[in-house]
Amino acid sequence: MSAFLALVTAAFRREAEHRSRILMRILGGLVEILARISIWKAAFGGHGTLSGISLDEMITYSLIGGTILSSWDATMIVRDVGATIRTGAIGSSLLRPMHYPVMLLAEQIGVRLFDWLLISLPVIVIMGSIYGLQPPESLAHALLFVGYVVVSLAILMGFAILVGLLSFWVFDAHALEWFMRGLLAVLSGGLVPIWFYPQGLAEVAHALPFSWIAYHPLAAYLGQRDLTEELLILAAGAGWAAVLAFAVAFVWSRACAQVVVQGG
Amino acid sequence: MTAIIRAEHVAKIFRQQVRRSGMLGPLKDFVMPVTRPVNAVDGISFDIEPGEAVGYLGPNGAGKSTMIKMLTGILAPSAGTVSVLGRNPQAQRVLNARQIGVVFGQRTQLWWELPLIESFELHRRMYRVPASVYQRNRADLVEMMELSAFIERPVRHLSLGQRMRAEIAMALMHDPKILFLDEPTIGLDVVAKDVVRKFLSRINRERGTTIILTTHDLQDIEEICPRLIMVDDGKLLFDGTIAALRVTFGARRRLTLEFAQDPGHVELDRAEPAGGEGVQRLFLLPDDQRPLLHILSALKAGADLRDVRLHEPGIEEIIRTHYQSKVSA
Numbered sequence: 173m174s175a176f177l178a179l180v181t182a183a184f185r186r187e188a189e190h191r192s193r194i195l196m197r198i199l200g201g202l203v204e205i206l207a208r209i210s211i212w213k214a215a216f217g218g219h220g221t222l223s224g225i226s227l228d229e230m231i232t233y234s235l236i237g238g239t240i241l242s243s244w245d246a247t248m249i250v251r252d253v254g255a256t257i258r259t260g261a262i263g264s265s266l267l268r269p270m271h272y273p274v275m276l277l278a279e280q281i282g283v284r285l286f287d288w289l290l291i292s293l294p295v296i297v298i299m300g301s302i303y304g305l306q307p308p309e310s311l312a313h314a315l316l317f318v319g320y321v322v323v324s325l326a327i328l329m330g331f332a333i334l335v336g337l338l339s340f341w342v343f344d345a346h347a348l349e350w351f352m353r354g355l356l357a358v359l360s361g362g363l364v365p366i367w368f369y370p371q372g373l374a375e376v377a378h379a380l381p382f383s384w385i386a387y388h389p390l391a392a393y394l395g396q397r398d399l400t401e402e403l404l405i406l407a408a409g410a411g412w413a414a415v416l417a418f419a420v421a422f423v424w425s426r427a428c429a430q431v432v433v434q435g436g
Numbered sequence: 437m438t439a440i441i442r443a444e445h446v447a448k449i450f451r452q453q454v455r456r457s458g459m460l461g462p463l464k465d466f467v468m469p470v471t472r473p474v475n476a477v478d479g480i481s482f483d484i485e486p487g488e489a490v491g492y493l494g495p496n497g498a499g500k501s502t503m504i505k506m507l508t509g510i511l512a513p514s515a516g517t518v519s520v521l522g523r524n525p526q527a528q529r530v531l532n533a534r535q536i537g538v539v540f541g542q543r544t545q546l547w548w549e550l551p552l553i554e555s556f557e558l559h560r561r562m563y564r565v566p567a568s569v570y571q572r573n574r575a576d577l578v579e580m581m582e583l584s585a586f587i588e589r590p591v592r593h594l595s596l597g598q599r600m601r602a603e604i605a606m607a608l609m610h611d612p613k614i615l616f617l618d619e620p621t622i623g624l625d626v627v628a629k630d631v632v633r634k635f636l637s638r639i640n641r642e643r644g645t646t647i648i649l650t651t652h653d654l655q656d657i658e659e660i661c662p663r664l665i666m667v668d669d670g671k672l673l674f675d676g677t678i679a680a681l682r683v684t685f686g687a688r689r690r691l692t693l694e695f696a697q698d699p700g701h702v703e704l705d706r707a708e709p710a711g712g713e714g715v716q717r718l719f720l721l722p723d724d725q726r727p728l729l730h731i732l733s734a735l736k737a738g739a740d741l742r743d744v745r746l747h748e749p750g751i752e753e754i755i756r757t758h759y760q761s762k763v764s765a
């Protein structure tokens with residue numbers, strides 16, 4: 173455990189080394205949120221609610237969905253794993269007494285924590301003070317939301333690592349990355365809540381684990397469902413996270429036997 | 437004593453894709469890839485006892501790095517078995533990793549963005565080194581490898597020589613039983629090479645750490661490794677001491693005699709004349725351990741000997757002779 177935490181901290185500190193990037197990324201975040209809010213304003217076009225959702229709620233949805241629950245950057249794992257394999261740098265990781273997916277997870281959590289603290293938080297504070305951020309429905313919903321964020325992170329990381337490991341077989345990590353990016357943009361509900369999806373697509377989204385990445389946590393935050401239902405859905409999300417963890421372990425055991433460390 | 441490292445008929449066959457030319461080449465390569473087998477390691481066996489220092493030698497592409505990768509558990513052999521500390525290093529990679537130290541000269545194990553000292557800290561946690569052991573090892577290693585001047589600097593700011601010393605120090609932080617080094621002196625200047633060599637042979641002597649290293653610098657081997665394994669084209673050529681190498685490849689000591697005046701015909705017992713005329717004469721001596729005085733006593737009594745020079749062929753010379761004979765064969 174101590175090694176895991178040390179890796180998380182190391183990744184966090186490594187991110188902090190790239191100070192000049194922080195400002196650019198905050199600016200980028202502000203522009204993105206501004207765009208989302210403008211689109212929703214236009215979509216609502218003066219109506220009080222759409223499908224029972226108010227514009228204020230949608231602004232809050234965009235603010236959180238576009239920052240801490242965003243899946244955009246997580247797809248970088250795929251690129252990183254691909255590059256590590258192509259250049260043979262994977263060798264250095266394999267020489268350490270830890271399982272590669274666990275090291276990846278620790279590193280990604282470090283990066284994620286850094287992003288939340290130094291990029292998401294400033295963006296939410298700035299845009300929230302301009303357009304207003306709704307508080308969670310109740311204290312219980314707030315606590316549930318925290319649980320959901322943990323599940324969201326677990327599912328996002330699990331899936332990203334799983335796809336990343338596929339680059340042991342598929343040498344072109346770029347294609348994998350774009351596939352994952354597109355898939356998550358639609359199915360996580362981070363861009364558009366699943367309430368607004370046509371029925372068929374909504375059913376698909378609900379049947380897959382990706383809706384726990386952004387949609388379910390935000391629905392809980394906004395108090396769309398009662399607490400018992402929330403707990404059940406949260407438990408289902410935790411189940412999905414476990415399934416993904418098993419899948420990662422399985423794929424890794426396969427990848428291990430046939431990895432070719434390049435170079436030397 | 438049982439072997440700490442054992443390779444039995446180990447082979448590694450890579451499949452290299454053959455690229456086809458022409459406009460449709462890439463398409464054909466995609467639809468129906470044609471591969472060609474490369475026997476990087478071809479049926480090699482050896483045993484290494486605890487505490488040995490072994491040099492693994494061979495020309496470019498001989499399969500040295502490939503063998504090190506298999507021994508450190510990051511590559512599976514295509515055939516044969518390797519066993520390190522009684523385990524299959526690939527199947528039990530994590531357990532194996534805890535007890536070995538590895539340095540790939542071409543690649544870094546340090547955390548690029550972090551200060552060196554933090555790489556050491558991370559390493560300590562990953563290898564679960566007890567605090568007291570870590571304190572002692574770090575103090576020792578930092579002193580021996582002279583790291584204190586730059587230990588607070590980020591690794592990416594270190595020069596190659598500084599980084600290599602740090603790599604080697606880190607590989608020893610968890611008291612590994614075996615140290616694997618793939619070209620540890622590549623790109624180092626004379627002074628740094630000397631520091632590294634002295635350090636490695638000291639670690640081998642004092643801690644009894646088993647060392648296996650590959651190199652192209654034969655002086656590394658002369659100073660660190662009493663035993664030598666030579667490979668070429670994936671196959672084992674030689675396994676033994678440097679002295680045995682001389683015998684096997686017939687490299688003889690060369691004796692140069694200088695006289696005050698032309699001694700005429702000179703004959704030495706069992707020494708082969710190898711040129712020279714006038715006052716200077718050359719001989720090749722057989723490897724029979726006879727003292728030099730004994731050999732010289734065969735000279736005529738009146739010979740006015742001015743100077744005697746004995747030249748021991750270094751392994752570099754031996755190996756060069758061998759490679760050349762292979763090319764001409």
Ligand SMILES: Nc1ncnc2c1ncn2[C@@H]1O[C@H](COP(=O)(O)OP(=O)(O)OP(=O)(O)O)[C@@H](O)[C@H]1O
Nearest residue numbers: 434436450452474476495496497498499500501502
């Ligand atoms: N991943 C790979 N795919 C295909 N062929 C490979 C691969 N890795 C190595 N080879 C081939 O295997 C042979 C041995 O390579 P290896 O890296 O073990 O050589 P080496 O003895 O370390 O050489 P050097 O002294 O140049 O470092 C070479 O012919 C190389 O082209």
Ligand SMILES: [Mg+2]
Nearest residue numbers: 436500501502
């Ligand atoms: Mg090599």
